[in-house]
Amino acid sequence: MTDPVDDFLTRWHRFVADRDAAILAPLLAPDVSLASPPHQAKFEGPELVLHLLDLIVHTIEDFRYRRQWRDGREIALEFTGRVGECELQGIDLIHLDAQARLGSLDVLMRPKSAIEALERIIAPQMIAYLARRRQASA
Amino acid sequence: MTDPVDDFLTRWHRFVADRDAAILAPLLAPDVSLASPPHQAKFEGPELVLHLLDLIVHTIEDFRYRRQWRDGREIALEFTGRVGECELQGIDLIHLDAQARLGSLDVLMRPKSAIEALERIIAPQMIAYLARRRQASA
Numbered sequence: 260m261t262d263p264v265d266d267f268l269t270r271w272h273r274f275v276a277d278r279d280a281a282i283l284a285p286l287l288a289p290d291v292s293l294a295s296p297p298h299q300a301k302f303e304g305p306e307l308v309l310h311l312l313d314l315i316v317h318t319i320e321d322f323r324y325r326r327q328w329r330d331g332r333e334i335a336l337e338f339t340g341r342v343g344e345c346e347l348q349g350i351d352l353i354h355l356d357a358q359a360r361l362g363s364l365d366v367l368m369r370p371k372s373a374i375e376a377l378e379r380i381i382a383p384q385m386i387a388y389l390a391r392r393r394q395a396s397a
Numbered sequence: 398m399t400d401p402v403d404d405f406l407t408r409w410h411r412f413v414a415d416r417d418a419a420i421l422a423p424l425l426a427p428d429v430s431l432a433s434p435p436h437q438a439k440f441e442g443p444e445l446v447l448h449l450l451d452l453i454v455h456t457i458e459d460f461r462y463r464r465q466w467r468d469g470r471e472i473a474l475e476f477t478g479r480v481g482e483c484e485l486q487g488i489d490l491i492h493l494d495a496q497a498r499l500g501s502l503d504v505l506m507r508p509k510s511a512i513e514a515l516e517r518i519i520a521p522q523m524i525a526y527l528a529r530r531r532q533a534s535a
Contacts, residue, residue, distance in 0.1 A: 276439050297509045299484065326490070328466030328473050335473045337490060346437065350488055350505055352464070352475060359457050367488055367505035371435045378509075 263359035264332060271353075271361075275322060280313040283309075288356045292366040296374040297348075301363075308364070310388055314381050315366070318342060332359065341382065347373035401497035402470060409491075409499075413460060418451040426494045428446070432503040434487075434512040435520075438503075444501075448526055452519050456480060470497065480518065485511035 267286060274282040287305040293303045293312065302311055319340040328335040332355035339348050342375040356362040358391065367373050405424060412420040425443040431450065432439045440449055454460065457478040466473040470493035478485050487506035494500040506512050 294486070296507050299508045299510065307499065324471075326468070326471050328426050328471070330464070330466050333464050334464070335464075335475075335488070337473075345431065348432065348503060348505065350473070350490070352488070364506070365486060367486065367507045369434045369503070369505045370437045371509060371516075372437065374509050374512075 263314070264329065265359075267355060267359050268302060272324070274315055275324075276318045278313075278386075280309055283312060284309055286361050288358070288362045289362040291324045291361050293361045294363070296366055296368040299379045311385065313380075315377070318372055318377060318380050319347070322348075332356075342373055342376040343371070345370075345373040347377075402467065402493060405493060405497050406472070410462070413454055413462075413471075416451075418447055419448060422447055424499050426496070426498040426500045429499050432501070434504055434506040435516045446499075447460065447490060449519075452522055453486045453491070453515070456518050457485070470494070473475045480511055480514040483508075483511040483514045486516075490513075 267362070270282055270286055274280070287308060290390070291305055291308050292303045292305070293308045295311070300327065301349040308312060315392055319342060322338060322340040325337040325339060327337070334353040336351040337348070337352065338351070339346070341347065347368055347370070352365040352367070353361065355365045366378070400486060408420055408424055416417070422443070425446060427529060428441070428444065429443055429446050430439040430441045432447045433449065440446055457480060460478040463474070463475040463477060472491040472493070474489040474491065476487050478487070485506050485508070488507070489505040491499065492501045506515070
């Protein structure tokens with residue numbers, strides 16, 4: 260039997276490599292949360308988290324995982340990449356729930372200029388998405 | 398015999414708790430580098446790194462370590478804290494050299510507002526320090 264954490268990581272890396280949100284969708288816990296580099300408030304719920312992660316993996320170029328740490332269901336994955344001219348270093352701090360689904364993901368990045376470059380691209384798309392979603396539910 | 402990595406971590410945590418640079422000084426490799434949240438360029442050399450880390454631990458309030466990961470001489474230490482009103486989450490990505498001295502430390506933080514708050518306090522002090530150092534060596 261495959262270890263559920265190994266299985267999660269295999270699928271997670273496939274999601275990032277293929278930039279395919281369909282691979283990620285079944286890995287999310289119902290109460291998943293995402294803490295992003297620019298914002299204090301967390302994004303909550305599978306639909307919002309899926310959309311934002313999909314935008315992130317489509318925006319960061321030359322995405323490559325580096326050091327990886329595991330301690331049971333707590334995982335830290337270092338990555339490097341680029342947004343336009345800005346080289347960046349980041350880390351995914353992952354908590355898996357008891358069913359080895361993504362419970363929380365905290366994304367930290369440096370330097371500040373790379374966070375700003377990412378935000379400039381993603382914020383307008385998130386705002387447009389949230390406006391569409393609000394309209395659809397009105 | 399104590400494991401050298403355990404020994405490093407014990408001293409590191411004592412440095413942060415006591416905010417005492419004298420504890421940190423002997424733990425630095427001669428070619429130590431520090432990657433800070435705001436800047437792309439790394440700070441290099443024990444004197445500069447010691448000064449900057451001392452400023453950081455004196456500026457972040459309610460500093461508390463959370464999850465900790467170890468893989469040989471590669472270590473990741475999550476922390477939370479506060480700069481004024483800004484709550485922050487950060488991580489120290491530590492590489493120890495073969496003598497278990499700090500070879501590189503990459504500090505990542507979120508959200509962006511906390512990086513900016515830290516920078517507003519530390520940047521003027523670093524500039525004053527570098528100006529003094531330049532004058533002393535002229």
